[in-house]
Amino acid sequence: MQTYDLEANGLRGLNSALQELNGSSNKTAWEIVNPKGSHAIAVGLNAPIDVTINGSTGYYCAGMNQQATVTVKGSVGPGVAENMMSGTVIVEGDASQYAGATGQGGLLVIKGNASSRCGISMKGIDIVVHGNIGHMCAFMGQAGNLVVLGDAGDALGDSCYEARFFVRGSVKSLGADCIEKEMRPEHIEILKDLLARAGADAKPEEFKRYGSARKLYNFDVDNAQAY
């Protein structure tokens, strides 16, 4: 286990050290201490390593992650795992706005609550939130799965494309062109897998599925009021 004191040694040194790693390095486990809400911690990683951050972080923690498993033992600021490509990011606390924004792959697990715009413009990422999510989540979501064990705020899935949303609790309101959809066996399988990988204690049958009605896919002036 490599231990890095962020307060003492600085951000550039940390990211540089982590970004230099590749699959052949033996330095596969890292612990970061004293993050103290710093921004851009562990961004741009591209190796199958485990990084544990002992404390809360600022903006864009684990941004654009590839391959790595990043665990935050605290809460995260805006844009955690933004544009993640692959790997896993686990937040043991809460997440601020834009969690998993534009993510293209990998798994983001938030064990607390996620604020507004979680999964905005998601492009293939899987996100599992153990708690509740705020308003405008998955706005313009293109692909991937957003699983919420708690409740969802206003305008879930507004203007979404092909992303899927699974919510166990209540949904305050659905966004434009987002509707409740039939939960078919293949969705149960997807959900079962995601819940297991996220360590979530819930049954797939307890969830409802939401997604695009696909009525706004091609502009029609008669739908103008929906935009």
Add this chain to the structure above:
Amino acid sequence: MDNTNIPRTVPIQSATFSNPINAEIRRAAASGIYDIRGGGAKRKVPHFDDLLFLGASISRYPLEGYREKCDTKVTLGTRFAKKPIELDIPITIAGMSFGALSGPAKEALGRGASAAGTSTTTGDGGMTPEERGHSTKLVYQYLPSRYGMNPDDLRKADAIEVVVGQGAKPGGGGMLLGQKISDRVAQMRCLPKGIDQRSACRHPDWTGPDDLEIKILELREITDWQVPIYVKVGGTRPYYDTALAVKAGADVVVLDGMQGGTAATQDVFIEHVGLPTLACIRPAVQALQDLGVHREVQLVVSGGIRTGADVAKALALGADAVAIGTAALIALGDNDPKWESEYQKLGTTTGAYDDWHEGKDPAGITTQDAELMKRLDPIDAGRRLRNYLKVMTLEAQTIARACGHNHLHNLEPEDLCALTMEAAAMARVPLAGTDWYPGKAGF
């Protein structure tokens, strides 16, 4: 009374309800939708044509045209980047997306720009291998949609341009209509084929200059602080936007006036939102000067740059470089008279064709149609672009030498005068034959 010999009032067309306006009213009434088109503002606005260079005289002497050197090199990104971009000429190619443009057109832009020693820029939709492969200097746009965005391509870029807005539609997003969404475009953007693809007007994970500063930090951390970070804004509040971009940590500010083109947006947006390019430059330069970073943070100006004279005028007003988009497409072959019969079939004519969003471009540039694309030879088109860039550079050098300067960057506002009050006010150079411009104290 016999009225036959009384002169009749001649028919008078209304200046307010002109034929084009009436035609648009009828079109709107019939279709129920606003007009969407490509390109930039077509209305006449104060522009570089309203400025003149004074040339040398007794008070300063010129340089010999074919004997004395007039340098054109420019370095962009000297503030924080480990590897600033060094260009042979201060004319770059503006961001235009694969999707809006065909693959051969993007390749041609890369070939032409590289041959002329300058950079080209990606656009909404990501980086294509042919564009990267044919561009010695490639700027990677970081847009609100994040279509095709990935860290591997980010690290292949020679610079990153965070796009906040563009001159044709400051404050607006974009729409790539379904007819241009081929299998490849759909795959790159992670969306179904054939649907209209919206591009958001705001970035999904930051709002405001304080957030932008952190976003730039993240991009620098991911790219090891190697490459310059540009911030591109549409011309709206150039003083404050430039100042805020500098505060957020930009290496380069790209400022795009309302004549700057777009692949597609509402005509009402193009013609009625934003500032003319001429009105943007001096406030932006003022902001850089007030912050003590003029020339340390470089300013790239775009929107209606057509000739070497335009380049020289933009640089004289304080820009470090310019970017061209529409002009580059015309150099490739857009709106070429040889396609006139086909323009006629589309209900338009050479020089007026702007339905770039429909994907039916006879020149094979703004299309994803496999047959139309074949009409553009990227090697020939790239050569035309290189020639055009060379000519613009020679023209700008000609003017600079005539003003007594051995580098294009030595051009200055004192080399200029204005033909109109409006241009004098916007460019803050004297009205021709006077030592005064509107807003200058003393009158």
